[in-house]
Amino acid sequence: MNFGFTEEQEMLRAEVRKFLDSKSPIEEVRKIMETEPGYSAKLWDEMAHLGWLGLLVPEEFGGAGLAWVDLTVLLEETGRSLYPSPLLACTLAVIALCENGTPNQQRRWLPGLADGSRIFSVALQEAEDRLDPEGTQTTGRSEGGRFILRGEKHFVPFATAAQHFVVSFRNSEQPNDVSLAVIDGDADGVEVCDTPSIDTTKRFGVLTLSDVSVPAERVLGESSPAGWPAIARLLDHAAAMVTAEAIGAAEGGHALIVEYAKQRTQFGSLIGRYQGVKHPLAEMYVDIESIKSLLYYAAWCLDESPAEAPLYVSMAKAYASDAFTRIGIDGIELHGALGYTWEYDAQLYLKRSKWVKSAYGGSDHHYGRVADLGGL
């Protein structure tokens, strides 16, 4: 029994942190988040060279062939730095390809993801915002060995930056009869537009598919299409990634308040001495520790014990959604008016918490799932 990180994983953490601290400190994040693609192509390339974009890509396709627990380390650190990039979208595409693609499809697309030359996004959600089979209403009409895709995908991460999209679509009225396909952003009938987000380090947009013609070799799994369970798994991976980043971001936001409480004097004393301040800070620590424990176990399950993964991913995402929301709000409140300013960083964490609670199911959705899976 060993529920801790290895030395190699701790080294990875230290390297990522050092890289992000020096190359993407918060002043840099503020610059990047105001730019149009919403990420820095230069830093993206550097991360690719360091091997971090292909962490989960098998070695034969140019990746590091590592596991979800290693990814957790990377995401905690990108979260801590509020690092703006399509890393989650691309990693989700990697998982979609690894879990559902044929060897040919993997050979075709994974190397470009590992070396950072291609930006992918994954489009699973639609305007109704349902995370069940009915959530996929985009149709894929079969026509002479091709599929004609029609529909509208919403909340597509870094949509305007992506060159390729893994999209879900419906083959028939049968609820679970859904598939995944890779389409190019410049294909005929594809239109992308940006949706303004509260947290500008996290972009998403709308992907409109107007009779996009997709050859069968672009449908993941080709003759044995993915089906709903594959999409459900992807949604679990996505929720777990959001939670892993939430841990780092929550720790970053928490550290900011703790430091302030150690410096700010009121009524003749450091405010960190008052229990009205120190107790909420202790509660945040309890919550962050607990999210870590839940998410680390969920991350391990995603690779090693897939049957358990849905329950523990939902527990982690549910707990994180509520806890980080409180940390975001208290972070502003404990700073007083200063926390409310554009210039001060507390607002960045508050905005990040709004993204965390909304992305791939909030606490109501995930606690509901915990109830379903827990035999209620």
Added chain:
Amino acid sequence: MDFNLTPEQEAFRDEVRRFLDENLPPEEERDAMFQLRWGKLVREKRWVGFSWPKEVGGGGGGIMEQAILKEEMANRRAPPLGTCIMGLAWVGPAIIQYGTQDQKDRFIEDILDAKYQWCTGYSEPDIGSDLASLQCKGLREGDYYVVNGQKIWTSLAQWAKWMILLVRTNPDAEKKHDGITCLLVEMDSPGITVAPIQNMSKQPFFAEVFFDDVKVPVENLLGREGQGWQITIGALANERSGISEITGLLRELDLLKELARNSRIDGRPAIEDARVRRRIAEFETRVAAMRFNGLRYLTKQIRGEPLGSETSVNKLHTAHLEKYTAEFALELQGSYGAIAPGRKHPIDHGRWQKEALGWCTAVIGGGTPNIQKNIIAERILGLPHD
């Protein structure tokens, strides 16, 4: 990360399971004779004081094996391993770490055999959470410490034969923590008076203990004079590691689900109500978080890293669950929630009412939630002291 057991650990787990198959009857068949037999059996296996060194009569078991043992026992609702409650929880570990050979010889075996109970003299009328300010005096006079003062909220005081006691031996110490000394006191010493206090359920659960010129021989000094605080901090941390609580909490959750299945809200099964489902899922998530926190702390211990104040995290989760699961159960019962516990209560003889009035020991003993938050804020986050 790896959640598998080694072959040796698996073999040990199987041994424990076999033992339970052979020796543990169903709950309704466990009578007084069984309790006696059980006590002897687990003592012979050296499973009482399982992690204590073999030299003092313990089992010399590893941390992981101890976790396996406790979990298997809890899964089958086995009686506790040993019945000298405080002796096993912290008096024994303190004596093993700080005691003289003579003290180990005199006390450890009796604790393992549960010859008698120990009680704990920490809190005083004016000193609760701020334990380091305690006032009960111990003055060295020749071969004795003469103790004068009062302790309160002392659980088991009227039944215990010995007490682990904190006294102030040096009122002039620069730091108040350094003036505190730990003594082992026989409860029938002349000058000790015990006055039981009823708890809110009218049970004489704890007591006041008065000391009037009580003479404690110096051979009953634990550790050095002035070392009492250090010994206590170590002992209370011992109390907080608590991974074996999880199985009990999981069982509570099962009962809560059962209650929700049998309750109705506006004529419909409560279990179908989204709010009810969410509340139970929140409890379940918190218990899972505790379990995984516990496994992370266990990993730290296995790696030989000392456990610090992070164990306050689970203590706070326990407090939350103790208070609010019973409260939620009462809510599910509607107007029946207010009926006093007892045989006439129409729902489970009022077990949830009993719990709603009975969480005090788990939540307040060993440091209230506010104190746990202070510990986290000051010792882990480095915020200034109050």
